[in-house]
Amino acid sequence: MEGRDASPRRPPNSPTLEDARRKAGAVAVSKERQWDIGRQRRAEKIERAKVALSGSLRGKIFSRDRTVVLLEALLSPGDRVCQEGNNQKQADFLAQALTEVDPSRVNNLHVVQSVVALPEHIEIFERGIAARLDFCFCGPQAGRLTALLHEGRVSVGAIHNYLELFGRYFIDLTPQVSLIAAQAADSQGNLYTGPNTEDTPAIVEATAFRGGIVVAQVNEIVDRLPRVDVPADWVDFVVQSPHPHLVEPLFTRDPALISEIQILMAMTAIKGIYAEYGVQHLNHGIGFDTAAIELLLPTYAESLGLKGRICRHWALNPHPTLIPAIESGFVESVHSFGSESGMERYVAARSDVFFTGADGSMRSNRAFCQTAGLYACDLFIGSTLQIDLAGNSSTATKGRMTGFGGAPNMGSDARGRRHPTPAWLKAGEQARRGRDRMPRGRKLVVQIAESFREHMVSTFVERLDAWDLAAAAGLDIPPVMIYGEDVTHILTEEGIANLLLCRDEEDVEQAIRGVAGYTDVGRKRDRRMVENLRDRGVITRPEDLGIDPRLATRDLLAARSMKDLVRWSGGLYQPPARFRHW
Amino acid sequence: MIVPRTSYVEATARRRVEAVLDHDSFWEFLPPEERVTSPHLSQLDLPVAFDDGVVVGGGTVQGRRVLLAAQEGAFMGGAVGEVHGAKLTGLFARAVDERPDAVVLLLESGGVRLHEANAGLIAVSEIIRALLAARGRGIRVLAVIGGGVGCFGGMGIVARCCDAVIMLEEGRLGMSGPEVIEMAGGVEELDSRDKALVWRTFGGKHRYLLGDCEYLVEDDVAAIRESIHQALEAASGFELEQLEAEHALLEKRLRELAHLHDAIDMWRALGLPDPDTLPMLDLARFTPIAHRARSFWKGEG
Numbered sequence: 001m002e003g004r005d006a007s008p009r010r011p012p013n014s015p016t017l018e019d020a021r022r023k024a025g026a027v028a029v030s031k032e033r034q035w036d037i038g039r040q041r042r043a044e045k046i047e048r049a050k051v052a053l054s055g056s057l058r059g060k061i062f063s064r065d066r067t068v069v070l071l072e073a074l075l076s077p078g079d080r081v082c083q084e085g086n087n088q089k090q091a092d093f094l095a096q097a098l099t100e101v102d103p104s105r106v107n108n109l110h111v112v113q114s115v116v117a118l119p120e121h122i123e124i125f126e127r128g129i130a131a132r133l134d135f136c137f138c139g140p141q142a143g144r145l146t147a148l149l150h151e152g153r154v155s156v157g158a159i160h161n162y163l164e165l166f167g168r169y170f171i172d173l174t175p176q177v178s179l180i181a182a183q184a185a186d187s188q189g190n191l192y193t194g195p196n197t198e199d200t201p202a203i204v205e206a207t208a209f210r211g212g213i214v215v216a217q218v219n220e221i222v223d224r225l226p227r228v229d230v231p232a233d234w235v236d237f238v239v240q241s242p243h244p245h246l247v248e249p250l251f252t253r254d255p256a257l258i259s260e261i262q263i264l265m266a267m268t269a270i271k272g273i274y275a276e277y278g279v280q281h282l283n284h285g286i287g288f289d290t291a292a293i294e295l296l297l298p299t300y301a302e303s304l305g306l307k308g309r310i311c312r313h314w315a316l317n318p319h320p321t322l323i324p325a326i327e328s329g330f331v332e333s334v335h336s337f338g339s340e341s342g343m344e345r346y347v348a349a350r351s352d353v354f355f356t357g358a359d360g361s362m363r364s365n366r367a368f369c370q371t372a373g374l375y376a377c378d379l380f381i382g383s384t385l386q387i388d389l390a391g392n393s394s395t396a397t398k399g400r401m402t403g404f405g406g407a408p409n410m411g412s413d414a415r416g417r418r419h420p421t422p423a424w425l426k427a428g429e430q431a432r433r434g435r436d437r438m439p440r441g442r443k444l445v446v447q448i449a450e451s452f453r454e455h456m457v458s459t460f461v462e463r464l465d466a467w468d469l470a471a472a473a474g475l476d477i478p479p480v481m482i483y484g485e486d487v488t489h490i491l492t493e494e495g496i497a498n499l500l501l502c503r504d505e506e507d508v509e510q511a512i513r514g515v516a517g518y519t520d521v522g523r524k525r526d527r528r529m530v531e532n533l534r535d536r537g538v539i540t541r542p543e544d545l546g547i548d549p550r551l552a553t554r555d556l557l558a559a560r561s562m563k564d565l566v567r568w569s570g571g572l573y574q575p576p577a578r579f580r581h582w
Numbered sequence: 583m584i585v586p587r588t589s590y591v592e593a594t595a596r597r598r599v600e601a602v603l604d605h606d607s608f609w610e611f612l613p614p615e616e617r618v619t620s621p622h623l624s625q626l627d628l629p630v631a632f633d634d635g636v637v638v639g640g641g642t643v644q645g646r647r648v649l650l651a652a653q654e655g656a657f658m659g660g661a662v663g664e665v666h667g668a669k670l671t672g673l674f675a676r677a678v679d680e681r682p683d684a685v686v687l688l689l690e691s692g693g694v695r696l697h698e699a700n701a702g703l704i705a706v707s708e709i710i711r712a713l714l715a716a717r718g719r720g721i722r723v724l725a726v727i728g729g730g731v732g733c734f735g736g737m738g739i740v741a742r743c744c745d746a747v748i749m750l751e752e753g754r755l756g757m758s759g760p761e762v763i764e765m766a767g768g769v770e771e772l773d774s775r776d777k778a779l780v781w782r783t784f785g786g787k788h789r790y791l792l793g794d795c796e797y798l799v800e801d802d803v804a805a806i807r808e809s810i811h812q813a814l815e816a817a818s819g820f821e822l823e824q825l826e827a828e829h830a831l832l833e834k835r836l837r838e839l840a841h842l843h844d845a846i847d848m849w850r851a852l853g854l855p856d857p858d859t860l861p862m863l864d865l866a867r868f869t870p871i872a873h874r875a876r877s878f879w880k881g882e883g
Contacts, residue, residue, distance in 0.1 A: 256592075560589055561801075563752075567864070574862065577778030582751045582785055582861065 038211030045213060046236065049073040060189035061221065061238045067097040070237060074177050074213055075106045081130070082175040082207070085115045086198040086366070087137065087405060088248050088338045093217045093241035094179035095120040103128045110134070112173045114162055114199055114366075116141050116403075117248070125154045134173055136160045137403035146401040149473045159401075159479050161409040163370045166199075169206035178207040178214050181245040184225055185218040189232035192225040195339030195347065195362035196247055200230060202367040208234035219244040226359035249341040249576050251317045253291035255559045256581070261450055261493050264542060264552035266292035269381065269448060270301050271545045272496045273489060274310045277423040277444060283315045283373045283410045285382025289448045291321040293381070298328035298558040315373040315410070318343040318354065318362070320575065323568045324558035326353055336362070337369040337406065342579075346572035373410035378423035380410040381446040381491075384481060385453065386461050389509045389521070391484030391499055393447050394466045401469060404481040411482040413443045427488060430500040442500065445482060446489040451517030459492075460512065460521035484508070490515055494522075495541040502538060514539045587802040590728050591752050595637050595652035598688050601803035602726075602810065603641035603650070610639035611676075612669060620663045622698040631657045634665040638673045640682065644811045649677050652688035655731035660691035662736060663698040667705020674712035677721045684722040684814055685713075687744065692759060693735015706736030713743050717820045724813050726806060727753040727795070732784065734759040745820075746813045747795035748806065751865065754784035755794060782845040782861055791849060791872055792839075793831060793879040798872070800865055831879055852878055 034040075052073040056063040062070060071094075075081065083098060084091040099120050109130035116122065116138040124130040125148050134157040138145050148154045160168070169175065180203060183194035193200050207214050215237040216230075270293060273279065284290040297311060307330055314334045316322065320343060325331050334354050339347070339362050347354045347362045357363050373380065384393040384407075395402050417424070424441030431442045449459045466478035490497045490512060497511035506529075514530035516522030533539045542549055559565045562579050588601060599608055612618050614632035623630045635657035640649045651673050653660040662670075670687075677685045694702035717723055725741040727733045728750030733741050738757050741747055749755065758766070760774035760783070773779060782788055790798040796816075797809040839848045849857035852875040860868065 554592060560592060561752075563801075566862070571862070571864075577776055580778045580781060580861065582781050582787070 042211045042213060045074050045076075049237070059187060060232070060235060061185070061187070061240070064093070064239050064242060067094065067239055068100045070215070071097055072101050072105055074215070075101065075109065076176075077106065078108045078110065079176040080110045080112050080173060082113045082178040082180075082203050083111070083121065084178065084180040084199060084203060085113045085117050085121055086196075086338065087115055088250055088340075089181055089196040089198050090118055090246040090248075091179045091181035091217050092118055092120070092246045093239070093243070094181075094215060098129065098179065099123045099127060101129060107131070112165070112169070112175055114165055115139070116145060118246075119144075122148065128153075131155065132157060134158055134160065134165065134168070135403060136162050136165050137405045138401060142400040142402045146399055146469075146473075149401065156401075156473060156475065159403045159475075161370075161404070161412075162199075162366060162406060163374065163409050166202045166206075166367050166370075169202060174210045174212065175203065175207045176212050178203050178212060180204065180214060180216045181241075182216050182218045182230065184220045184222050185216065185235075185238045185240075186222060186225050186232075189216075189235045189238050190225055190228045191216055191218065191230040191232075191235060191238075192227060193229040195344055195364060197229055197364045198338040198366045201365055204230050204234050213237075215239070217241040217245060226361060227357045229363070247339075247341055249579070251286050251319050251340045252342070252575065252579055253286070253288055253319070253321055254562055254579055255291070255295055255321060255557055255564065256561050258288050258292045258295070258554070258557060260552050260554060262289050262292040263296070263554065263556055264547070264549055265289055265448055265450070265491060265493055266296045267300055267547050267552055267556075268496060268540075268542050268545065269293055269446070269491055270296060270306070270310075271304065271547060272540050273379070273381075273444065273446060273491070274301070275304060275306055277378070277426050279310050279379045279423045279444065280421065281313045281315075281377045281423075282311060282379040282381070283377050283406070284319070285380075285407065285448075286317075286319075286405075287383035287448075289383050290381055291319065292557070294319060294321040294325055295557045295559055297325040297330045299556050301330070302328065315369050315377055317364075318347050320562075320565050320573055321559070323565050323573060326350065327568050328558070335369050335372055336364040337366040338364045341576050342574045345574065346569045349572050370406060370409050373406065374412070374414050375417055377410065377443070378421050378427075379444040379446065380407070381444075381448055382407050382411065383449050384447050385449075385459065386464050386466075387447060387449065387459055387490060387512065388461055388464050388484070389512055390505070391447075391487040391490060391508060391512060392464060392480050392482070393484075393487065394464050394479060394481045396469055396479040396481070397465045398468065401473065401479065403479070407481050411445045411447075412486045413445065417441065417443075427500060430498070431488075433501065433503070442488065443486075444488050445486050446491055447482065447487055448491045451492050451494065451515075451519050451522060458516075458519035458521065460516040460519045462521065492517060495539055495544070497533075498538050498540070501536065507533065507538065511538050587800075587804070589801050590750060590803050590806055591730060591801050593803070594656065595635075595654035595688065595690070598803070599637055599639075599641075599650065599652045602686070602688065602807055603643060603648075604645065607641035608639055609641065610637060611672075612638065618665055620665050620695075620698065622663060622701060626697055628697065634663060634669065635660060636666045636669050638669045640680075643686070643807065643814065646683040646811070646814050648684045648686050649673055649680065649682045650686040650688065653690045653729075653737075655690035655729040658695055658697075659731045660689075660729070660737075661693060661695035662691060662702050662705050662709070663695040664701040664705055666695070667702065667709055671705070671708045671712045674709070674716040674721075674723075677716045678719050681719075681721065684724055685716060686810060687723065687725045687740070689725050689727050689733045689737055689741055690729030690731045691733055691735070691737035692731055693737055703736070706740070709736075709740055710743055713740060717743075717745065720820070722814070722818050724748065724810060726810070727755055727786075728801065728806070729753070732756070732759065742794065745818045746797065746816065747789070748797040748799060748809045748813060749786035749789055749795040750799060750801050750806075751786040752781075752801055753786045753789075754781070755786075755789050756784045760784065778861060779844075787860060787868065787872070788845045788848075791852065791854075791875045792835065793876060798865060798869065834879070849875070
């Protein structure tokens with residue numbers, strides 16, 4: 001019956017299986033599809049490049065006066081390009097060369113790189129060499145980038161977190177040409193990145209294995225590398241840069257500049273959050289607020305008997321301000337995104353703590369460290385510029401399209417995480433607030449900021465500038481650094497707001513107003529509700545923790561100057577010249 | 583674990599005074615409650631300080647009677663105005679009357695307070711005249727330099743008019759400050775943001791190597807007390823013979839070093855081993871090496 005009914009029901013023109021078979025056969029006969037167009041295109045480009053370099057190519061090494069010619073041969077209009085622009089290390093010589101190519105030959109490039117750091121990174125948009133940008137972070141160039149956006153001379157795909165952009169390198173944003181930086185190469189083209197490996201492995205892996213071309217600038221060419229970080233057959237061209245690549249000491253904070261308010265907030269964080277949850281695995285932001293916490297571990301945290309109970313394992317760059325905590329035995333391990341200028345000898349001499357190669361020097365890796373920060377850490381704490389009444393936080397402010405570095409990734413709850421730790425479980429339990437839900441943990445995401453930042457600008461706002469920035473730049477979503485739903489605690493000089501314990505949006509709003517000090521947002525608090533939140537433990541003042549603000553003095557810092565840090569390191573730490581007051 | 587010390591660099595002028603003097607021995611004249619403030623700043627609608635940025639008074643150092651002054655770097659960079667200067671001048675006049683064991687100056691100043699223009703300039707020349715008059719009467723004058731602002735301009739001259747200068751490595755001593763030099767001579771002349779360069783040009787170690795200061799001490803108030811005590815015990819004098827020796831030393835310095843542009847080249851010329859490494863050495867290792875340079879200046883010109 002069913003068989004009989006089936007055939008009249010079929011619409012008259014619907015294709016049968018037989019039709020499909022016939023069609024497939026016809027295609028196969030009419031034209032053989034090519035499956036290696038990318039590889040062929042790559043071979044053509046390399047051939048073109050070899051001709052352009054003519055006599056100046058020895059193996060993979062070419063002479064630097066041919067760099068612009070090489071780039072013109074390798075780049076086609078519309079290519080996706082990554083100029084290794086990391087948080088710290090910069091392929092600056094190649095970036096400079098890219099600004100000098102002929103825009104009538106090389107144009108409309110699509111730049112896919114984590115950090116837009118150098119003036120050259122912007123110049124290629126101004127010159128019409130590049131037109132589209134997908135990135136993560138934009139530091140000193142934020143103002144110029146924002147201006148270009150308004151003029152419509154650059155279109156931004158998205159502002160990513162690092163892992164997200166690296167992920168897209170393997171899905172839909174694979175670079176066709178990558179310009180990378182390494183410390184040294186040998187004559188074959190093997191590369192040694194030195195301590196600042198950073199993004200290099202992620203960039204090279206994606207580019208080299210999908211028909212792309214990798215060009216490396218190196219500081220020196222040597223007979224024997226200390227170790228091989230990138231094998232030669234993943235690298236196509238190597239040039240010796242006339243000067244060592246730029247490395248920014250982004251993570252060096254001079255203890256002399258830490259204020260007593262920051263010390264009070266650090267005491268509050270240690271006693272009210274680190275000790276409270278027993279935080280063992282963590283990441284810190286790069287500001288002075290968190291540097292203060294690092295410098296209070298050997299003194300204040302030690303006096304509370306917290307050694308061995310908090311802060312044992314870190315996903316963190318080698319912050320100089322961590323030296324006293326390492327030397328006094330708080331810190332057991334540190335994996336790093338990148339290195340830090342001046343810390344090389346210290347790191348090499350502390351291989352039980354840091355990740356180092358057989359050659360003794362440090363190995364960093366941003367992709368892996370971001371993964372560690374997301375999945376293996378119980379706490380992220382960092383500063384911000386604006387927080388709204390739902391706890392959304394952003395460092396993108398009017399006229400400054402900054403992007404966010406590591407915070408959006410590490411400051412997000414890892415929903416896929418399974419392994420329990422006491423801190424993660426306790427935060428999860430607070431988040432459930434006794435409701436009958438599936439037990440799971442929660443990452444602690446803490447935003448630490450003074451209620452007023454420089455020039456008496458309020459950190460707390462009714463509405464983030466990110467909304468206006470998104471509208472002006474035509475972005476689909478406002479550039480938020482950390483979403484309110486991921487933030488668990490907001491910490492100011494007035495105390496801690498624990499958002500996990502808030503029952504509804506009104507609780508969240510009043511909890512935030514309740515620690516927003518004398519800002520407009522803070523003065524609009526409902527006093528009765530704030531007192532009630534304090535009774536419920538949602539808001540905790542320093543005095544509730546038994547912290548006497550009068551004891552928050554600089555005498556508590558384990559190091560009060562850069563020189564103290566050098567002394568703690570036994571002379572191994574060598575601060576860059578700009579940080580030396582002696 | 584590093585033993586915590588009480589930082590002199592970070593202390594305010596008043597805390598420095600307390601830390602340097604014997605406990606409870608300090609007395610002050612023209613204290614803040616008398617509110618002798620600058621007449622010029624109030625005319626310009628600028629904030630004033632009740633002590634005009636300088637503490638003057640007396641006390642004892644390990645039992646020795648001293649008069650002392652301390653400039654507050656946090657108020658207008660320790661700059662000298664009319665009242666500020668008059669307090670210092672008065673201190674020396676009082677010293678001539680009282681004959682203490684020494685006058686101790688805890689200096690931190692960018693020089694003359696520009697807002698007070700000529701009054702500030704005149705004040706500095708009066709300080710110098712009063713200082714030299716006191717020394718002429720056999721009163722020993724000591725300067726301590728180790729604040730964030732450094733010791734520049736007119737107060738740089740005042741410092742070099744003293745019997746002895748005690749410096750911290752972090753201290754800086756000079757005439758024009760690094761920013762002023764950069765503004766006048768361009769960044770090629772001096773990059774004021776290159777801190778290592780600034781410190782090896784003006785900092786305590788260089789001053790010690792050139793013979794501009796007699797004591798170089800750690801940033802620790804106990805160490806400073808100790809060196810003040812030593813300076814009180816050391817031989818001193820203000821005779822023609824010493825003045826001529828000083829002039830000979832300066833001449834020799836010009837001859838040997840004036841053509842060199844970086845402190846490191848000067849240290850090399852003085853015969854110091856591995857001059858590049860000197861800025862990073864701690865004082866325990868630096869001082870023995872520095873003695874070689876110091877004996878160079880004391881040797882025959």
